[in-house]
Structure formats: structure tokens, C-alpha cells
Amino acid sequence: MEFANNDQLTPTRMHEDMTLDQLSQLSFVEPICATAGWYPLHVLCRIDITNESGYIDLLKSVIQSYPIAPMKNTVDGWNPLNIICRNSVLGEGITIVLGANQEAAKVSTPDGWFALHQVCLYCRSVKVIKEIY
Numbered sequence: 001m002e003f004a005n006n007d008q009l010t011p012t013r014m015h016e017d018m019t020l021d022q023l024s025q026l027s028f029v030e031p032i033c034a035t036a037g038w039y040p041l042h043v044l045c046r047i048d049i050t051n052e053s054g055y056i057d058l059l060k061s062v063i064q065s066y067p068i069a070p071m072k073n074t075v076d077g078w079n080p081l082n083i084i085c086r087n088s089v090l091g092e093g094i095t096i097v098l099g100a101n102q103e104a105a106k107v108s109t110p111d112g113w114f115a116l117h118q119v120c121l122y123c124r125s126v127k128v129i130k131e132i133y
């Protein structure tokens with residue numbers, strides 16, 4: 001089973017370097033990239049800035065403002081939980097996204113990986129591994 005590289009998780013090049021301030025100014029219910037199905041939550045889950053001040057608050061705010069965002073898949077079949085498990089080293093953001101949509105842990109990525117596979121490889125937090133399991 002081969003895992004997708006990070007380039008396959010990039011909605012468009014213009015969103016790679018979005019700051020928290022830029023993301024916080026967007027409508028959380030509108031896609032950032034409609035053709036790819038990326039919403040602000042997907043982008044937040046894609047960038048690994050969980051140690052940056054305000055990241056967790058913005059993550060919670062996006063989910064609270066648009067509760068179905070954690071259930072939205074990109075056009076390529078990635079849900080926010082799979083994205084954050086692939087990109088986050090810290091577990092707090094993963095825990096928040098998992099809490100908003102526990103069913104997402106049962107959904108694989110297009111290349112057959114589940115959140116548990118990704119969190120074991122990338123996050124390596126025993127606490128988060130247990131939560132996903």
C-alpha cells in the first residue's frame with residue numbers, strides 16, 4: 001500500500017502558505033477551492049501549525065461555526081481527520097477533529113490508509129492512537 005505524498009493533499013498552491021489570520025477571515029461554510037472541494041477546515045488540517053497561538057481556537061471555531069465541515073470530503077476523497085492525521089505531529093488538533101466526526105476514523109483515503117495508519121506513522125502519540133483505535 002503506497003501512501004499519497006503531501007503534494008496530493010494540496011488544494012492549490014495559493015493556499016499552501018495561508019496564515020491563521022487569512023483563514024480566520026474566510027467564510028467557513030464556503031469552499032476555498034470549489035473544484036477540489038477544500039474548505040477552511042481542510043486547509044487548517046493540512047498545515048501543521050498546532051503549536052502556533054490561536055490554531056486550536058480557530059480549529060474549534062471553524063467546527064462550531066460549520067458542524068458538517070468534519071464530514072466533508074475533498075473531491076479526491078480526503079476527509080479532515082485523514083488530512084490532520086497525515087500532517088499533525090501534535091495530537092490536540094487530531095483529538096478535536098476526531099471528536100467532531102468519529103465515523104471518519106472508519107473511512108480510508110483513496111489509497112487505502114485509515115486515520116489509525118496515518119497517526120501511527122506521523123503523530124506517534126500513544127494517547128491519540130488509542131483515541132483513534
